[in-house]
Amino acid sequence: MSPITRGFRGRRNMLAGAENRVPPGQYMTDGFPVLSAGPTPHTPLDQWTFSIRQDGGELKSWSWEEIQALPAENVTVDIHCVTRWSKLDTEWRGVSMDTLLGAVEHDDGYILAFCDGGYTTNLPVADVTGGQAWVAYEYDGGPLDPEHGGPARLLVPHLYFWKSAKWVRGVELLDHDEPGFWETYGYHMYGDPWKEQRYSGD
Amino acid sequence: MEGTAVQRRLIWQVATVAAVTRETPSVRTIELSVPDWPGHRAGQHLDVRLTAEDGYTAERSYSIASAPGEPVSITVERLKDGEVSPYLTEELRVGDQLELRGPVGGYFVWEATDPGPLLLIAGGSGIVPLRAILRQRRRSGSDVPVRLLYSSRTLPDVIYRDELDSYRDDISASYTLTRTQPPDWTGYAGRVNSALLAEVAWPAHKEPLTFVCGPTSFVETVAEGLVHLGYQPGRVKTERFGASGGR
Numbered sequence: 099m100s101p102i103t104r105g106f107r108g109r110r111n112m113l114a115g116a117e118n119r120v121p122p123g124q125y126m127t128d129g130f131p132v133l134s135a136g137p138t139p140h141t142p143l144d145q146w147t148f149s150i151r152q153d154g155g156e157l158k159s160w161s162w163e164e165i166q167a168l169p170a171e172n173v174t175v176d177i178h179c180v181t182r183w184s185k186l187d188t189e190w191r192g193v194s195m196d197t198l199l200g201a202v203e204h205d206d207g208y209i210l211a212f213c214d215g216g217y218t219t220n221l222p223v224a225d226v227t228g229g230q231a232w233v234a235y236e237y238d239g240g241p242l243d244p245e246h247g248g249p250a251r252l253l254v255p256h257l258y259f260w261k262s263a264k265w266v267r268g269v270e271l272l273d274h275d276e277p278g279f280w281e282t283y284g285y286h287m288y289g290d291p292w293k294e295q296r297y298s299g300d
Numbered sequence: 301m302e303g304t305a306v307q308r309r310l311i312w313q314v315a316t317v318a319a320v321t322r323e324t325p326s327v328r329t330i331e332l333s334v335p336d337w338p339g340h341r342a343g344q345h346l347d348v349r350l351t352a353e354d355g356y357t358a359e360r361s362y363s364i365a366s367a368p369g370e371p372v373s374i375t376v377e378r379l380k381d382g383e384v385s386p387y388l389t390e391e392l393r394v395g396d397q398l399e400l401r402g403p404v405g406g407y408f409v410w411e412a413t414d415p416g417p418l419l420l421i422a423g424g425s426g427i428v429p430l431r432a433i434l435r436q437r438r439r440s441g442s443d444v445p446v447r448l449l450y451s452s453r454t455l456p457d458v459i460y461r462d463e464l465d466s467y468r469d470d471i472s473a474s475y476t477l478t479r480t481q482p483p484d485w486t487g488y489a490g491r492v493n494s495a496l497l498a499e500v501a502w503p504a505h506k507e508p509l510t511f512v513c514g515p516t517s518f519v520e521t522v523a524e525g526l527v528h529l530g531y532q533p534g535r536v537k538t539e540r541f542g543a544s545g546g547r
Contacts, residue, residue, distance in 0.1 A: 100312075100349065100351040100357065100399055101314055101351065101397045101398075101399070102351055102352070102353050102397075103350040103351050103352070103387075103392075103396065103397060103398045104396050104397075105387070105391045105392075105396075106350045106351070106352050106358075106387050106391070107352050107353075107356075108350070108352050108356045108357075108358050108383060109383040123357075123359045125358070125383065131516065131540075131541070132516040132520075132540050133540055134538060134540070135407050135408070135537060135538060136523065136533050136534065136536055136537060136538055137523035137524060137526070137527045137533045137536050137538065138520060138523065138524065139533070181361055182359055182360060182361065215533060216534060245516070245520055279407075280407075282406075283405060283406035283407055284310075284404065284405075284406060297309075297310045297404065298309065298310075299309030299310065300309075300310075
């Protein structure tokens with residue numbers, strides 16, 4: 099039972115109808131805060147690729163132009179950052195991970211996404227297939243800004259947003275779950291915002 | 301990137317306000333008495349949870365302002381339209397209780413054994429985790445050379461002014477005031493840009509370890525400027541607070 103914090107009332111700025119869309123411990127924001135651990139990388143598009151790797155080898159790789167030529171989807175989703183902001187109805191365009199992973203044969207259960215700048219994050223394959231994840235290259239009708247992960251980032255909106263890796267360059271297929279960058283520093287291996295899986299042990 | 305696995309479960313615990321200190325008109329430091337604090341490292345943060353009488357709760361993260369071994373304290377800036385920060389900076393008083401858990405984060409962390417000269421760059425309340433680093437450096441007896449660049453709007457907005465002055469003979473501190481400067485001001489004026497970075501930052505060949513904390517646009521400018529100066533991106537650690545409105 100939490101003790102009452104004397105004199106605290108709070109603002110309850112929830113929009114009517116949004117009560118069931120903001121997970122516990124989160125607040126709504128209209129801004130788009132940025133969180134990253136280091137400088138923003140700037141990889142020229144003619145050097146950019148998205149690769150699927152396994153056992154140290156490359157199974158498949160797309161250039162920027164090849165990715166753009168794949169069927170794209172427009173998605174409107176709510177996103178939830180572990181630092182407690184949630185943003186509703188964000189609009190993205192990108193390629194479904196179903197399309198990308200469907201291009202290779204594998205029976206692995208996990209991926210480790212890797213990125214420019216050295217960032218990584220781990221996800222079950224079951225959470226990035228079935229229409230749940232994209233490699234997104236447009237936000238709000240325009241190219242994705244570098245500070246928000248451009249030219250392309252992973253978009254996995256049903257998990258905390260650190261799983262939606264910025265500056266993504268590919269995924270490594272793994273037969274086991276391996277912690278990525280923030281997961282190594284004590285953040286949750288899975289990160290379900292509705293269960294408040296912020297930190298290891300939550 | 302070196303990893304320190306923190307697999308201990310973080311449990312909410314009740315903290316009691318032990319002291320409050322006014323730092324600037326909009327900033328206050330809150331010292332907390334936390335019976336079972338597991339200890340922290342310089343640069344980490346913690347989560348705070350406030351509960352209203354009707355059970356409504358609000359949670360926020362704050363950088364820890366104190367060094368490892370010192371009582372846990374946070375320094376909070378009142379944000380316009382904020383939900384939690386106006387309460388913490390205006391209403392909360394000694395003896396009040398709130399919940400917290402932590403410490404959180406293991407990347408934006410400095411250890412006295414880390415190699416290289418230190419470059420600390422803060423915008424506004426981004427000075428808070430850097431103050432923990434400076435305190436830890438002093439407590440640990442480290443003699444690693446430090447350069448500090450601190451950007452504030454005006455002189456009265458400079459947080460920890462007296463404390464930072466006390467390092468005068470020990471570290472090289474540069475200040476810039478972006479909005480107004482007093483008539484006798486001898487520091488820099490205007491926003492941090494590449495020219496200022498080139499002037500005050502360590503030369504890249506000294507392989508400095510850099511911590512940058514501030515608003516998003518500030519951190520973007522600084523981190524990018526340092527990379528252009530030849531800094532290794534992997535040794536430029538950043539922490540940003542965005543235009544999130546709700547803090």
